Amino acid sequence: MSDRDQVTIFDVAKTAGVSGSTVSRVVNGYEHIAPRTRAKVLAAMEELGYVADTRARSLAGGKTNVIGVLVDGMGSAFMTELLRGIDDAISSSGMDMMLCTTNSRVGKEVEYATKLANGMVDGLVVAIPSELSLYLSTLKDRSVPHVLIDIDNEDRDTSMVKVDNRSGARRMTEHLLGLGHRRISMITGNLDVESARERIVGFREAMADAGLVDTDELVVPGDFNRPSGYEAAVELLARPVPPTAIFASSDEMAFGVMRAAAERGMLVPEHLTVVGFDDVPESSWVQPALTTVRQPIQEIGRRAIGLLLDEIRSPGGGAVSLELKTSLVARASSGPPSDVGAMQRHTAPQS
Amino acid sequence: MSDRDQVTIFDVAKTAGVSGSTVSRVVNGYEHIAPRTRAKVLAAMEELGYVADTRARSLAGGKTNVIGVLVDGMGSAFMTELLRGIDDAISSSGMDMMLCTTNSRVGKEVEYATKLANGMVDGLVVAIPSELSLYLSTLKDRSVPHVLIDIDNEDRDTSMVKVDNRSGARRMTEHLLGLGHRRISMITGNLDVESARERIVGFREAMADAGLVDTDELVVPGDFNRPSGYEAAVELLARPVPPTAIFASSDEMAFGVMRAAAERGMLVPEHLTVVGFDDVPESSWVQPALTTVRQPIQEIGRRAIGLLLDEIRSPGGGAVSLELKTSLVARASSGPPSDVGAMQRHTAPQS
DNA sequence: CCCCTTCTTGCAAGCGATTGCAAACAGTGT
DNA sequence: ACACTGTTTGCAATCGCTTGCAAGAAGGGG
Structure with missing residues (x-):
């Protein structure tokens, strides 16, 4: 044509x-x-x-000047932010981006990885949270530069960037504990995802440090998306002894929790403290503004691209792993526990 | 490599x-x-x-099986939804997507269009709201199949898909009028965008039909994004005679308006009716749920890809223009105007 | 003024796949 | 058994660009 x-x-x-x-x-x-x-x-x-002509150029051995980005889907606010960072870094480096979404179709990842590795791109950043890293071998065999985002891979031989989920969750839990909460519930992310599991660990550690060991029934499953947060909260709030604080493993789910609370006529944070994880843009906009664990989402993307470009420009530099820091952002959605449903409150009340 | x-x-x-x-x-x-x-x-x-090997294949005259998507940026909820529809349609057709964002960098669009047209893709869908359609000639010269989204182009010679913005805005305005509102304010979108202008026209028509001709100071500028909605609302609500209803040209801006109202202690819809345009997913989640003009965003994307595939598979079919219908979604954020005295007591603070 | 080194530049061989053309094969009808 | 039609395959040219190799040009030293 x-x-x-x-x-x-x-x-x-x-x-x-x-x-x-x-x-x-x-x-x-x-x-x-x-x-x-x-x-x-x-x-x-x-x-x-x-x-x-990019095709001819790369066929003949030159570079394509295209970076492939493999993600699961782009529906979540987290992904949107991540892509922004990635896109930003890619375009300011003068390269172009080829975005492929697997939409959770099994096997698609491998297909894409192979195709992209077959000369379509100079390098690849992968942000698909999945254990099955079959595509990794393909990437390695063809020695295509690549960086993993938020994927934990035992293989210390692959570059990746992630955040300190565990201590982030830990700090948030301590914040809640410090506020006087004891019955803190956590809604988890998709357990297939390493970072979801790490957040649980951080939560449990902090709880255990406070002498709260029996957390099993306080940890309920979610999948990072809003509806799952909503549903989990509906269930939690309907319990005979509901939690005084809910720690959602993603802001998205926290919004779902807020909605469930509102429907029950509960005020946040007066009757229920709700906190999240991610700090997506919307979090500072909702009413009340969400207390959350901030991870530098765009930065993650930028760093990943940075690592990738280094590898593309001078191959063989060895794998690099980056772990970015998370930080606590205290806003309006968290406060001391209400004494309304007060059971035996052997907890030191705050002001 | x-x-x-x-x-x-x-x-x-x-x-x-x-x-x-x-x-x-x-x-x-x-x-x-x-x-x-x-x-x-x-x-x-x-x-x-x-x-x-895609490169070799297409160099030799075959197809690339890649569809290029040119957008401005992917930050907005509207764009996210649109991309979902596009991505969905592309991948279920077995092709791949190459997403390029111009991030409002002038000239980037032309650069991308040229590069993509140079054999990187089999076809292109463009969703950059800009008057300067310099890239169009490139596309035509090289006879690369392409479809425009939400871009009004006099050139009846290009395929495109858009929605009926004018009657959507009109219907919404009538809805507000029907509720009893008279002082209805509209926050516009970015005026460079045709659809933003069409929405204004629809609004003015409906107002005029109701005998409300002097709308000039009721129409205030925005840019489709949340902050601009917030700022416009802050200004509007501070007026000696504030509007009883605010019609934001995008849901995003409507959220900004809601926030401004909340900060002023006003309840929606008791003290102020807030409505939007788009019906992004978040609109049904916010409290109160937003009354808005629904446009089938994902559908727009899917249709555009459909048109494009048709053209790719059998070229020369001529340009096709699709105009999808909008519909009114009445939810909780709109209601009858608060009593006239409201303005006299210059928006009294709540409880 | 000649020889050697350092620049510049052109030739030609690919890169991996598509495709027009024509040769090699069948299968039929007579 | 022969000409004829239609099916299967292989050859080789191409697509636009990169790059190793080597020749021609220019500049320095002896």
Whole structure:
């Protein structure tokens, strides 16, 4: 289709009165080129409106200047933010992005990884939380530079960037404990995801440190999405002895919790403390603003691209793992426990 | 990089004991192939784990099986939804997507369009609301199939899909009028965008029909994003005679308005009616749920891809324009105006 | 003024796949 | 058995660009 009247390197060569190879060298910034020749070529390129054909370029051994991004889906606010960071970094590096979504279709990841590895891209960043990292071997075999995001892989041989989920969850739990809460419930993320599990660990650790060991029934399953937060909260709030604080493993789920609370006529944080994890943009907008564990989402994306570019530009640098810090953002949705449903409150009340 | 030990069509050919061309034909589902040969080739492909090299394939004249998507950015909920629809349609058609964002960088659109048109993709869907459609000529010159989304272009020669913004806005305004509102304010979208302008027209028409002609100071500028809605609302609500209803040209902005109202201690819809446009998922989640004009966002994306695929598969079908219908979704954020005295007591603080 | 080194630049061989053309094969009808 | 039609395959040219190799040009030292 597009092959009609395409301006090739040879057209430029002819107008500039040089050979095709010379044009190629000019285009690729080769150094040993007479200034005058370079100028002529540049002029010809300009005149003809030459644009390199990515396909041919990469087929012949050059770079594609495209970075592949493999994600599960782009529905969540977290992913949107992550993609922003990634996109930002990619485009300011002058490269282009090829986004592929697996939409949780099993096997699609491998298919994409193979296809992309087959010359479509110079490098790949993968943000699919899945244990089945079959695609990893493909990537390695073909030695395609790649970076994993938020995926825990025993294989210390792969570059990746993640955040300190465990201590983030821990700190948040301590915050809640400090406020005087004891019956703190956690709604987990999708347990297939490593970071979801780490958050649980952080939560349990903090609880245990406070002498609260029997947390089993306080930890209820969710999947990071809003509806699951809502449903979990409906169930929790309907219990004979409901929790005074709910720690959702994602802000998205926390919004679901808030809704469930509102429907029950409960005020946040007066009757129920609700906190989340992620700090997506919406969190500072909701009413009341959400107390949450902030992870530098866009930064994660930018860092991943940074690592990838390093590897692309100078291969063989070895795998690098980055763990970014999380921080607690205390806003309006958390407060001391209400004494309304007060059972034996052997807890030190705050102000 | 990736060129190490790649399985080519010739490797398959050798294992199957046939020629490369035959393998190519099998891969592309050519008909005149002896069943037995086909079987042998298929077996060899399977055995070697052959994956076609997209670059080579398209260079040689085949298709890339990649659809390019050109958008401004993916931050907004609207865009997220649109991309979902697009992604959905693309992947269920077996093709892949290449997403490029211009991030409002001037000129980037043309650069991308050219590059993509240069063989990277089989077709292109563009969703950049901009008057400057310089890229259009490139697309046409190279006869790359393309579809425009939500872009109004006089050029009846380009396929596009959009929604009926005008009557949507009109109907919403009538709804507000029907509720008894008279001082209805509209916060506009980015005026560079055609659909933003159409919504204003719909609003003005309905107001005029109700005898409300002097709407100039009721229409205030926004840019579709949340903060602009917030700011506009802050200004509106501080007026000596504030509107009783605010019609935001996007749900995003409506959320901003809700926040401004909350900060002023106003209840929605008791003291202020707030409505939006789009019906993004969040709209049914907020409290109170937002009354809005629904546009089938994902559907828009799906339709656009449908049109594009048609054109790719059988070129020359001529341009097709689709205009999808909008519909009014009445939820909790709209109600009759609060009593006239409200303004006299310059928005009294609540409880 | 010649020889050697350092620049510049062109030639030509790929990269992996598609495809027009034509040769090699069948299958039929007579 | 022969010409004829239609099916299967392989050959080789191409797509646009990169790059190793080597030749021509330019500059320095002896």
